[in-house]
Amino acid sequence: MISKFLREQILATKGFMPETEGDALYAAASVACKDLPDMPIVEIGTYCGRSTIWLGAVARKYKTKVFAIDHHFGSEENQQGWEWFDESLIDSTTGLLNTLPSFLSTLRRTKLSDVVIPIVGESKVIGAQWSEKLAFCFIDGGHGDEPAHNDFLSWSPKVALGGVLAIHDVFVDPKDGGQAPYKYIYKAALDSGEFIEISATGSLRILRRSFLKNY
Numbered sequence: 001m002i003s004k005f006l007r008e009q010i011l012a013t014k015g016f017m018p019e020t021e022g023d024a025l026y027a028a029a030s031v032a033c034k035d036l037p038d039m040p041i042v043e044i045g046t047y048c049g050r051s052t053i054w055l056g057a058v059a060r061k062y063k064t065k066v067f068a069i070d071h072h073f074g075s076e077e078n079q080q081g082w083e084w085f086d087e088s089l090i091d092s093t094t095g096l097l098n099t100l101p102s103f104l105s106t107l108r109r110t111k112l113s114d115v116v117i118p119i120v121g122e123s124k125v126i127g128a129q130w131s132e133k134l135a136f137c138f139i140d141g142g143h144g145d146e147p148a149h150n151d152f153l154s155w156s157p158k159v160a161l162g163g164v165l166a167i168h169d170v171f172v173d174p175k176d177g178g179q180a181p182y183k184y185i186y187k188a189a190l191d192s193g194e195f196i197e198i199s200a201t202g203s204l205r206i207l208r209r210s211f212l213k214n215y
């Protein structure tokens with residue numbers, strides 16, 4: 001279980017990861033990092049770093065790193081006029097959303113800067129340059145059809161055999177939420193025949209790579 005200090009920090013961090021799902025993320029990442037020592041964790045979609053705290057705690061425990069990828073401009077639904085807009089995250093000099101200052105402050109508060117490495121940029125561009133295999137890949141980035149499809153194509157091949165692909169905001173029923181992570185990441189991974197489902201907690205799905213194609 002995560003420490004009392006880090007749990008307090010999680011509760012003080014803006015974001016979208018419910019505690020039960022974050023705890024399931026922590027449990028799944030712990031197993032993956034124990035099974036695959038020396039391989040890192042990647043998170044796509046960090047926002048202010050709420051989910052990142054659980055992953056940072058795992059990285060500290062298993063002596064690995066979390067590469068936390070986000071362009072920090074927010075997703076579509078974080079912009080002004082949308083459901084998940086937070087005025088306090090607007091950069092007054094540009095008038096645009098910028099979650100990087102808040103994320104860096106989360107790293108300072110939690111003292112996780114030595115194990116969590118921010119990578120600021122577009123997920124697809126970073127994925128194209130990334131060659132290292134991953135113990136754990138958590139996808140919680142853009143939820144439109146195109147970004148979700150791109151995240152699947154860019155990052156699922158990087159998960160090592162026996163490693164884990166975790167996906168957030170998977171809604172089977174359209175009444176519960178957008179379908180892109182369900183269709184373009186979760187179902188695509190299962191349909192590939194390369195992943196098997198390990199667990200489901202809320203909208204979080206944990207899949208393990210059981211077969212490795214030659215990419």
Ligand code: SAH
Nearest residue numbers: 015016017045047051071074075123141142
């Ligand atoms: N995991 C976070 C929530 C992430 S919200 C938490 O637990 O609170 C989704 C994030 O994905 C946003 O911060 C947005 O900037 C980022 N994002 C969306 N599309 C992206 C892309 N194509 N490349 C990089 N980051 C992206």
Ligand code: MG
Nearest residue numbers: 016140168169
């Ligand atoms: Mg999410």
